[in-house]
Amino acid sequence: VATGYDIQETSLPLPLVLNPAVNATLTIKLAAHTPTSLHVTVLSSTQLPIENASVHVVKTGYDTTKQTGAYGQAFFPGMPQDATYTVTVQASSYQQSVQDVVVNGTTDVKFTLTAL
Numbered sequence: 001v002a003t004g005y006d007i008q009e010t011s012l013p014l015p016l017v018l019n020p021a022v023n024a025t026l027t028i029k030l031a032a033h034t035p036t037s038l039h040v041t042v043l044s045s046t047q048l049p050i051e052n053a054s055v056h057v058v059k060t061g062y063d064t065t066k067q068t069g070a071y072g073q074a075f076f077p078g079m080p081q082d083a084t085y086t087v088t089v090q091a092s093s094y095q096q097s098v099q100d101v102v103v104n105g106t107t108d109v110k111f112t113l114t115a116l
Helices: none
Strands: 005-010 028-032 037-044 054-059 062-067 073-076 083-090 097-103 106-113
Touching: 005 037, 005 073, 037 054, 037 083, 037 097, 062 073, 083 106, 097 106
Parallel strands: 037 106
Antiparallel strands: 005 028, 037 073, 054 062, 054 083, 083 097
């Protein structure tokens, strides 16, 4: 990760694992670094990204919802403080998932949704 930046979105889920002699193209979208941020990746049970999933992050004094992009990711920069947030992920044709997530500095979390 470049100093002064956070990863906002990648074209492949991280961590990236490649077998020897395999080529892959990875696109990375960076954002200005903030002291506290949350990067959410939403995948199907077959590990494919889920586009347009709703990601709702809430705690007292903070309530934000974003949609995942084409790569199944949503980025929440500049969160007010390190704390525990309730994260709810919903997508059409999938079971909702809710987790309490401790956000401490730059935090990455993955949700795997089960099809209905």
